[in-house]
Amino acid sequence: MDNSEEKKPLLAQGWLRVFLFIVAIIIVSLLLAVPAILLFTSVKPEDIQTDFLHSISGLASKDTLWIVAIIEFISSIVCVFMFRKFLDRKSFASLGFSQSGQFNNMLAGFFLAPALIGTGSLILFLTKLLEWDDFSFSANDFFIEVGILALIAISEEIVFRGYILNNLMQSFNKWIALIISAMLFAVFHITNPAVGAIPLISLFLAGVLFGMNYVYTKNLWFSIALHFSWNLFQGPLSGYKISGVDFSSMLQIELKGDSSITGGDFGFEGSFIATALLFITVSALYLLYERKFKAEGS
Secondary structure, eight states: OOGGGGSOOSSSOHHHHHHHHHHHHHHHHHHHHHHHHHHHSSOOHHHHHHOHHHHHHTTOSTTTHHHHHHHHHHHHHHHHHHHHHHTSOSOGGGGTOOOTTOHHHHHHHHHHHHHHHHHHHHHHHHTTSEEEEEEOOOHHHHHHHHHHHHHHHHHHHIIIIIIIIHHHTTTSOHHHHHHHHHHHHHHHTTTSTTOOHHHHHHHHHHHHHHHHHHHHHOOSHHHHHHHHHHHHIIIIITOOOBTTBOOOOSEEEEEOSOHHHHOGGGOGGGSHHHHHHHHHHHHHHHHHHHHHHHHHHO
């Protein structure tokens, strides 16, 4: 029996634990990022001193994204584990890793992404704003990028839904907690290449979508599957950039017209078509979950 589940948190306020957690994970990430920049890039110590933010954001490129993924994964696991154990006084597994009855949720999350990206791409294709010019496949690049995307999805879901949303829900109404966690998720991407107003709105809505299932189930498998699948189908399979970062892709894409419509250099989620689809999906899931869980509770 895990007695940690019965202990009260060291700090009673969930929002305060979240604040301290954010400070800690930023510090740990930077402590890992600086030596990584010096070891694996051409950036020199004096460059970091004169333009620190540019040096950090420079890691978000195709050739060095694996560094970001590993840094994210290590800092996420270490910080969440330590805070969960010593401040929350609960087990790491209690973040929402139970697999009982979650297989259908995982499948729903995984296939929701291609449905949304496919619908948006079809709209762009029919309006002659998108063309796929060529097809190429490198097994080595593909499987490396699948690994990178898996690490990113797991890391970010553990942090933003598993820890931040979980703890905020102990201080606020669940919808306020979901909105705050989604805003933090969007802000987390604010230094990404080609970011702007529409991408940030889409990222906020994506954060709400990723967290919607967690609000009702306290389980992470839906959001992990959806987050991974969204990036996989957006980048390596369809040819868009992922949050401004270029990936090798099976399909070579050509976008035409206004970037607010096509997504441009940010990727599909930079398009107001993606924003609209995300809003519709969030609304539909809300109605679905409300009906389902009210019926189960009655």
